[in-house]
Amino acid sequence: MINRLSPFLAVMLVVGYAFLYGPIASLVVYSFNASRLVTVWAGFSTHWYVELMHNEAIQRAALISLEIAVIAATGALLLGTAAGYALQRYRRFRGRALFGTLAIAPLVLPEVITGLSLLLLFVALEQAVGWPQGRGVPTIAIAHITLGTAYVAVVVEARLAAFDRSLEEAALDLGARPFKVFLVITLPLIAPALAAGWLLAFTLSLDDLVIASFTSGPSSTTLPMVIFSSVRLGVSPQINALATLFLVTVAVLVTLAGRLMNRPEPKS
Numbered sequence: 343m344i345n346r347l348s349p350f351l352a353v354m355l356v357v358g359y360a361f362l363y364g365p366i367a368s369l370v371v372y373s374f375n376a377s378r379l380v381t382v383w384a385g386f387s388t389h390w391y392v393e394l395m396h397n398e399a400i401q402r403a404a405l406i407s408l409e410i411a412v413i414a415a416t417g418a419l420l421l422g423t424a425a426g427y428a429l430q431r432y433r434r435f436r437g438r439a440l441f442g443t444l445a446i447a448p449l450v451l452p453e454v455i456t457g458l459s460l461l462l463l464f465v466a467l468e469q470a471v472g473w474p475q476g477r478g479v480p481t482i483a484i485a486h487i488t489l490g491t492a493y494v495a496v497v498v499e500a501r502l503a504a505f506d507r508s509l510e511e512a513a514l515d516l517g518a519r520p521f522k523v524f525l526v527i528t529l530p531l532i533a534p535a536l537a538a539g540w541l542l543a544f545t546l547s548l549d550d551l552v553i554a555s556f557t558s559g560p561s562s563t564t565l566p567m568v569i570f571s572s573v574r575l576g577v578s579p580q581i582n583a584l585a586t587l588f589l590v591t592v593a594v595l596v597t598l599a600g601r602l603m604n605r606p607e608p609k610s
């Protein structure tokens with residue numbers, strides 16, 4: 343028996359999606375507006391995309407954001423994979439409940455609290471040991487690794503939960519050492535989850551504003567920070583064009599991560 347949506351639910355669904363995605367669609371459309379006024383349509387043009395390509399401040403911020411995102415995603419992948427593996431494979435060790443809670447705590451903590459606590463930590467470390475000397479790319483990357491590790495740990499743990507351990511047991515019975523089994527059997531089979539975790543951490547870092555605002559310095563302004571500062575003075579058509587490119591990039595990465603996460607495990 344096929345259940346159909348009632349007319350009321352269908353209308354509410356359309357209204358809800360229009361409310362959520364209508365402004366985004368409007369932003370994309372007006373990024374091709376020839377007028378300098380973002381609310382007045384004056385014809386189709388790619389002028390603002392050309393202007394955006396010559397904006398040195400935005401280009402510099404974009405390069406900083408990409409550098410931080412790559413570092414943060416890679417660091418989060420290493421730590422998150424280790425955390426997810428430990429939580430799934432070692433279910434009986436002292437402090438496991440506390441370790442699991444701390445590993446996923448960044449998922450539920452407000453970003454304001456995370457950013458403020460990391461700022462206080464960096465200031466205390468600078469006073470105690472002289473590092474870091476001010477805030478910059480390293481401090482933002484460390485902060486984003488803290489956030490991304492939790493997401494990677496959840497993805498890896500979920501993948502390992504559905505993992506067929508008979509393949510590992512067969513390799514062990516044939517004389518392979520545990521570390522070799524991990525490299526040759528486990529890692530290739532969970533590779534889609536690792537790639538998805540990396541992409542998720544990369545996207546989170548690229549999109550973050552709050553934590554980066556707490557842990558950045560004058561010479562490490564990220565792309566979301568530039569966008570936020572520009573919008574406070576009025577929306578420029580260049581910002582519409584930049585937001586469109588940003589939206590497309592994040593949408594492609596999230597879609598790719600979703601496909602990798604939903605990819606079926608190879609049959610033994």
